[in-house]
Structures are given as structure tokens and as C-alpha cells.
Amino acid sequence: MSLKKIKKAKLDWKNLPFNYIKTDFNVRCYYKDGKWSKPKLTSDETIQMHMADPCLHYGQEAFEGLKVFETADGRIVTFRPGENAKRLQNTCEHILIPKLPEEIFLEALHKLVHANLKYVPPFGTGASMYIRPLVIGKGAQVGLGPAREYLFVMFACPVGPYYKGGFKPVKALVLEDFDRAAPLGIGAFKVGGNYAAGLMGHAFSSSKGYPIELYLDPKEKKYIDEFGTSNFIGISGNKYLTPDSMSILPSITNNSLSIIAKDMGMKVERRRIKISEIKKFSEIGAVGTAAVVTPIYKVHYKGKDITFGDENKAGPVITNLYNRLTRIQTGEDEDKFGWLDVISK
Ligand SMILES: Cc1ncc(COP(=O)(O)O)c(C=O)c1O
Incomplete structure (x- = not known):
């Protein structure tokens, strides 16, 4: 889709906080019966939990952080997302979460950004779109052990610079x-x-x-x-x-x-x-x-x-x-x- 046709959201782009701001969609994949599902868009900002989901007790959770930018010539780009996909796999491996395939990570990212294009801050504002992928262990159980089911969520929010003062010591x-x-x-x-x-x-x-x-x-x-x-x-x-x-x-x-x-x-x-x-x-x-x-x-x-x-x-x-x-x-x-x-x- 061409950026020229996207009408940007009405936000104060130059004064965005580094914080959660609602966008229209997030992406989800589920791991059940030994495989990851294809990424699907949803506008639901909440996650249904069971009180015995192991991520709540034993911290079986992995996450990532990356950014999306609008370039000077109007393209929408992400920076080295394959590296985040690989690092997430590495994290998952160490806490016994089944690895999310890199193709699924990248497909989820593209779907997510396309669905939220109007929230990508314009070039020159110093702002960007922050992407937060996360995986949690689900499926009620009480004993210590890896979960049987997992949920992968990727959400996006436009953010301002991390430090309000910008690039200052x-x-x-x-x-x-x-x-x-x-x-x-x-x-x-x-x-x-x-x-x-x-x-x-x-x-x-x-x-x-x-x-x-x-x-x-x-x-x-x-x-x-x-x-x-x-x-x-x-x-x-x-x-x-x-x-x-x-x-x-x-x-x-x-x-x-x-x-x-x-x-x-x-x-x-x-x-x-x-x-x-x-x-x-x-x-x-x-x-x-x-x-x-x-x-x-x-x-x-x-x-x-x-x-x-x-x-x-x-x-x-x-x-x-x-x-x-x-x-x-x-x-x-x-x-x-x-x-x-x-x-x-
Ligand atoms: C503990 C820690 N170290 C280093 C980094 C920097 O990593 P990256 O450059 O991939 O964001 C982060 C942020 O992700 C972090 O949380």
C-alpha cells in the first residue's frame, strides 16, 4: 500500500511520550498441539488468562523491542528485525518455549505495521513506532515445568524519544x-x-x-x-x-x-x-x-x-x-x- 494514501492519526507527534498509546490492531499466534498458528490481527487489547497459567507463576515469558521509522523519502522501514526474531528464538530456547519461526515473526511484523500505518510517526518528528513482541506460557498447571500452550502477541505504539531531553549526556x-x-x-x-x-x-x-x-x-x-x-x-x-x-x-x-x-x-x-x-x-x-x-x-x-x-x-x-x-x-x-x-x- 502506498503511504501517500494513508491519512496519519491526529497525534501530537513532536510531544509523544515513551509510553503505551492505543493503535487499531495487534497480532496474535498460538502454539498448540506442537505447532505455531499463522499470525492473525485483532483489535482486542486484552488477553484472557487462566489464574493457573504458568507465565503468572514461573515467569515463562520472553519479549523483544524494535522500532519502525518513516524515512525521508516516505518509506516505512524496520531496523534489522531478523535479529530480534533470532534473539527471541534464543531466549525461548533457554526457557523451554518452542521457538517461534523467524518467518512467522516477520509476517506478524509486516501485518501489524500495515494495519497500523497511520500511527507511524512522520519523518522529521524524532518519533518512531515501537514494536513489542512477547510470548507467554499458558494452559492451567500448577507444578513447575514448561507450559503446554503459548501465546505470541506483537503490538505497536507510536513513541517519542526515550529521554525527553533527546541526545544529551x-x-x-x-x-x-x-x-x-x-x-x-x-x-x-x-x-x-x-x-x-x-x-x-x-x-x-x-x-x-x-x-x-x-x-x-x-x-x-x-x-x-x-x-x-x-x-x-x-x-x-x-x-x-x-x-x-x-x-x-x-x-x-x-x-x-x-x-x-x-x-x-x-x-x-x-x-x-x-x-x-x-x-x-x-x-x-x-x-x-x-x-x-x-x-x-x-x-x-x-x-x-x-x-x-x-x-x-x-x-x-x-x-x-x-x-x-x-x-x-x-x-x-x-x-x-x-x-x-x-x-x-
Ligand atoms: C538489558 C538490556 N541490555 C541491552 C539492551 C539493548 O539491546 P538492543 O540494542 O537490542 O535494543 C536492552 C534493550 O533491549 C536491554 O534490555
Whole structure:
């Protein structure tokens, strides 16, 4: 369908919150008798639950997050959705949910966006459409064990920038008394339980005036793991460094930025990074789908502040990385890595 024929919803596109906004349709698939059903649209915003559905008790739940953009030339695109489909499969595998085939994920995404085209924020507003896919274990049972039935839901909502202030440096607190994941646990997978585990740490750091929190490795508390909902990157000379850890989520944004960094002639290093090394970085950032990169100007650790550049302005390398990635997403720069999935022209 051509975008020219779509009349956009009447929304204040430039002032959208990063929050749930109702759209017209969501997509559902069911897993029963050993197979996944084809994706179907519904306008029902609710899910019927049984009080003994295992997702409610044992947290058998997996989810994802990705974005849809309108490009400068009026196309509607998503960014590397196959990577989200694969990561969801990976998560499912680790909590014994039958893997949702990648084709079904992509079909659901296209159906969902086509049905909600009028809610894709116009190019140039800074807003985008956030897509939230999730899978839950259903079918009444009480004993611990994987569910027999599953529901996959994918919904969409137009969102404004994650941080109201936009691309501006923030300060972060290193959490010494909280962990979000166990060393051989499920920190590398996108399950709801990891985020429940992170609520207290986030509330603690917010109460101290820090919008984001940095977790150390849960075993030795010596190495940098990741921020509450984003990966850590550090810039040192011509190097892009990011932690190697079994308890962090493999971020698609981090992977994309590291490919861009290499393309810019930088050396990319993924290794264990000691928290004591942090002062050597000229710039650091928190990277993820929601904000792409959040520059960090100050890290508070063991009663001391470590500062990185200008409090009011992101450093040059992180700014360049941010601009390059966001300009690919909005079609302002060539999609030289083939990352865009075109949904509508
Ligand atoms: C714990 C955690 N780390 C990292 C990320 C960033 O991942 P991505 O770039 O794929 O959004 C997210 C967000 O999904 C997250 O929740």
C-alpha cells in the first residue's frame, strides 16, 4: 500500500511520550498441539488468562523491542528485525518455549505495521513506532515445568524519544549492592524476570538522581556488565570497547554501532573490561534500541565521580556513531549494510 494514501492519526507527534498509546490492531499466534498458528490481527487489547497459567507463576515469558521509522523519502522501514526474531528464538530456547519461526515473526511484523500505518510517526518528528513482541506460557498447571500452550502477541505504539531531553549526556551510578542477573543464569536473554530483578536497582539509582544504573559482573564485582536496559560502550583513542560477559543481553544496537565503528576505521574490542579501567575512556555511552546511544558524562562509583568530557555535549565519536546509525534508520544515509526491512514504499 502506498503511504501517500494513508491519512496519519491526529497525534501530537513532536510531544509523544515513551509510553503505551492505543493503535487499531495487534497480532496474535498460538502454539498448540506442537505447532505455531499463522499470525492473525485483532483489535482486542486484552488477553484472557487462566489464574493457573504458568507465565503468572514461573515467569515463562520472553519479549523483544524494535522500532519502525518513516524515512525521508516516505518509506516505512524496520531496523534489522531478523535479529530480534533470532534473539527471541534464543531466549525461548533457554526457557523451554518452542521457538517461534523467524518467518512467522516477520509476517506478524509486516501485518501489524500495515494495519497500523497511520500511527507511524512522520519523518522529521524524532518519533518512531515501537514494536513489542512477547510470548507467554499458558494452559492451567500448577507444578513447575514448561507450559503446554503459548501465546505470541506483537503490538505497536507510536513513541517519542526515550529521554525527553533527546541526545544529551546523563550521569550513571555503579550499583554495588544489586545484581540483575546470575553468572550462569539468564542475563543474556530477554525474559521479564531480568527486568523485575532490575526494578529495585533502578529505583535506587533514580532516588539518588541518576537516570541510569551500571551493573558489575555478579560474580566478582570487578568487571563492567551493562546498564539496566542497555549495553556499555567506551571509546579510547581509536578503539570501540564493549564488555564480553555471559550475563548481558547481546544488543542489536551495540552490534550495529560496532560495525559502523569498524567502517569508520576504528578498532573494535569485545573483552572483559575492569571497572577500574573506566577512567581511561574519553567517552562512554549506553546503547540500545530505545535511545540508540545515551552519552554518559559522569559515573559515580565507590563514593567518587569519574567524568567524561562536557556535561552538556556528547563527545565527537559517540555523536558521530549516533548520527550515522540514526541517519541509516531514517533513510537519510545509504543503507550500506542492508539493515532496513522495507514494509511499505
Ligand atoms: C538489558 C538490556 N541490555 C541491552 C539492551 C539493548 O539491546 P538492543 O540494542 O537490542 O535494543 C536492552 C534493550 O533491549 C536491554 O534490555
